[in-house]
Amino acid sequence: MKRRLLLVLFTMLLQLLMVTGANAAQPAKASLLEQRALEWPEWSLPAPLPRPKARQDLIYPDWFAGDWEVQSDTVNQDGSILESEPPLLHRARFQRNRAGQLVGDRPFNATAIGKALLGDKLLSVEQDPERVNRQLARLSGDVLLETSVIGRREAVVPTDNGREAFLSDELVLQIVHGPGAPRLSRIETLTRYEQCDAKICADQRQVSYGAPGLQTDQTLAGRSSRFRLVLTRLPQGRAD
Numbered sequence: 001m002k003r004r005l006l007l008v009l010f011t012m013l014l015q016l017l018m019v020t021g022a023n024a025a026q027p028a029k030a031s032l033l034e035q036r037a038l039e040w041p042e043w044s045l046p047a048p049l050p051r052p053k054a055r056q057d058l059i060y061p062d063w064f065a066g067d068w069e070v071q072s073d074t075v076n077q078d079g080s081i082l083e084s085e086p087p088l089l090h091r092a093r094f095q096r097n098r099a100g101q102l103v104g105d106r107p108f109n110a111t112a113i114g115k116a117l118l119g120d121k122l123l124s125v126e127q128d129p130e131r132v133n134r135q136l137a138r139l140s141g142d143v144l145l146e147t148s149v150i151g152r153r154e155a156v157v158p159t160d161n162g163r164e165a166f167l168s169d170e171l172v173l174q175i176v177h178g179p180g181a182p183r184l185s186r187i188e189t190l191t192r193y194e195q196c197d198a199k200i201c202a203d204q205r206q207v208s209y210g211a212p213g214l215q216t217d218q219t220l221a222g223r224s225s226r227f228r229l230v231l232t233r234l235p236q237g238r239a240d
Contacts, residue, residue, distance in 0.1 A: 033155050033167040037190055040205040041077070041224035047188055049151030049171050054131045060102045061156065061166050063195055064094045068231040072204075075226045079203070090116035092231065110135055143178035150186075159194055166193045185209070191229070202229035 032048055070092050074085035091112040093105040106127050114122040114137060121140045128134040133149035151171035159165050169190040176183040191204040204227040 033153060033169055033190065034157070036169065037167075037192065037203075037205060040190065040226075041207055043188060043207045045171075045186070045209055047151055047169070047171050049153045049169055049188075051150055052133055052152045054133070057097065057101070057103045057132045058152070058168070060094055060104070061164070062102060064193075064200070065096075065102055066094065067234040067236070068092045068094075068200070069234055071230045071232075073228045075228050077226060079226070079228070081228065088116055091234070106132075106135065110137065141178065143176065146175040146177065148173045151188075163195050167191070168193075193229075196230075198233060200229075200231040202231070204229055 036043070036048070068091065070090050072088040072090075074082040076082055091108075093108050094102055095105055097103050107125055110125040111122070114125060118139065123138040123140060126136040126138070128136070131148070135147050137145040137147070139145060149170055150173045152169070154166070154168045157165050157167065167190070169188065171186060171188045174185045174187065186209040187206060188209070189204060189206045191202050193200055193202045195201075206225045206227070208223045210222065
């Protein structure tokens with residue numbers, strides 16, 4: 001359950017998880033993210049991630065467009081699947097915003113991953129209308145999970161098969177409001193996505209940091225995780 005809680009803290013924002021359009025990514029940024037992936041799990045703060053503005057959404061390459069079924073497997077540090085952890089299945093949706101940019105359907109995606117992890121314990125997900133990078137999840141037991149992206153960087157790099165890989169690195173601030181003092185944690189997630197035939201495959205690396213100020217969630221601080229994601233496109237109308 002701790003593994004699943006860690007995953008939901010990140011994936012509630014679905015960092016499938018880009019301050020600017022993907023085609024505008026610079027080679028220097030790509031080198032930085034690729035180097036950071038090699039350094040995992042020996043990460044520390046401050047991370048080299050600029051803070052996104054309130055209305056700067058995550059912009060994805062065109063090959064993310066549509067509805068997908070996502071399978072997430074926990075893997076060992078060497079990339080082999082951890083057989084003791086069952087795969088997590090949920091849906092994801094990417095669509096055009098008013099500016100024609102491809103973005104995640106945040107309420108749909110957050111609800112899908114939340115229900116897959118928590119079931120009926122997740123009551124609702126609310127998107128902040130003024131801050132695209134902030135969401136509120138209401139849980140049973142009068143618990144409120146506040147999630148904000150406080151750092152982000154992305155890059156597009158060529159691959160050996162002549163296509164492209166998309167790298168995203170996000171630092172998320174999580175505050176759990178409920179009985180007792182608020183519990184705070186910071187989670188960094190770096191994901192490399194590639195097109196694999198008609199699917200999207202991803203290698204996702206994650207580290208949780210302690211947090212100053214409010215009470216730190218010691219169950220997450222200092223923990224590192226790695227996941228393998230496979231996105232399979234759904235026929236139109238199948239994501240509901």
